[in-house]
Amino acid sequence: METLIRKRWLYAMMLPGLIYYLIFHYLPMGGLLIAFKDYNLFKGIWGSSWVGLDNFRILFQSNDFPIIMKNTLIISVYRLLFNMLPDVMLALMLNEIRVRWFKRVVQTITYGPHFLSWIIVYGLVFSFLAPGSGLVTNFFRDLGWATPEFLTNSDLFRPLLIVTELWKSTGFGAIIYLAALASISPELYEAAIVDGAGRWRRMWHITLPGIREVFVLLLIIRLGHILDAGFDQVYIFLNARVYDVGDIIDTWVFRRGLENLEFSIAATAGLFKSVIGLVLVIGANKLAKKVGGSGIW
Secondary structure, three states: OHHHHHOHHHHHHHHHHHHHHHHHHHHHHHHHHHHHEEEEOOOHHHHEEEOOOHHHHHHHHOOOHHHHHHHHHHHHHHHHHHHHHHHHHHHHHHHHOOOHHHHHHHHHHHHHHHHOOHHHHHHHHHHHHOOOOOHHHHHHHHOOOOOOOOOOOHHHHHHHHHHHHHHHHHHHHHHHHHHHHHOOOHHHHHHHHHOOOOHHHHHHHHHHHHHHHHHHHHHHHHHHOOOOOOHHHHHHHOOHHHHHHHOOHHHHHHHHHHHOOOHHHHHHHHHHHHHHHHHHHHHHHHHHHHOOOOOOO
């Protein structure tokens, strides 16, 4: 009690954050009851009848479920493989730049796209790749070549998602690693130089171990969102001709939950994603500790 009184102002500063999480993160979890009910909009959550696990059976037995699950996992794994390493590589390259004004210019150019909405990004992509009117498609046509259908080609849809995600988020993602690099003691580099270590040796033995903990932390967090796959980006780029490779759980839930008003099925899919994410985060955290990392907790 004495400690509580002595640090009362610190607890008072924590109070707004605690209230925020209570209202907007914990209280809404009561809505998960919808997943176990035949939810009726007019009867409300408590007035709707219980159906047990019937909604889960409908979800798992749906003809769409294998397709959306496969697409979600593939796109999410692509994001893990091709989005995290470029962040590290860009941070390492920026860290080696010694001309400060040039470094700032490169940083500004690379993380600027992060602040663009996906609507704007799609507008830019459409202006270049639109069938019949895009700059790139017109260039192909003027050369007498076959005009490729970039936006409606199933083989190009996933690479298009990855490339646009790289352009939009790599610069911003590198900021975290740059902060980790700034925390490495310069004395380690000075000692390595005295011992005769070159630039590559210093990077391998000092720089990379210095950002390992941050990389593992971000990897664990991303594994928790493995079934998200980026709804806003996918929904904007998605069209009827690429449903077989681009329809993910979130877009399917959007159609079933909001367009078809099947709120119970949508809540069931959301609960399923949350449980899988929780299991992956706990498993990845334990694995990180076993291989010598600190994990999240």
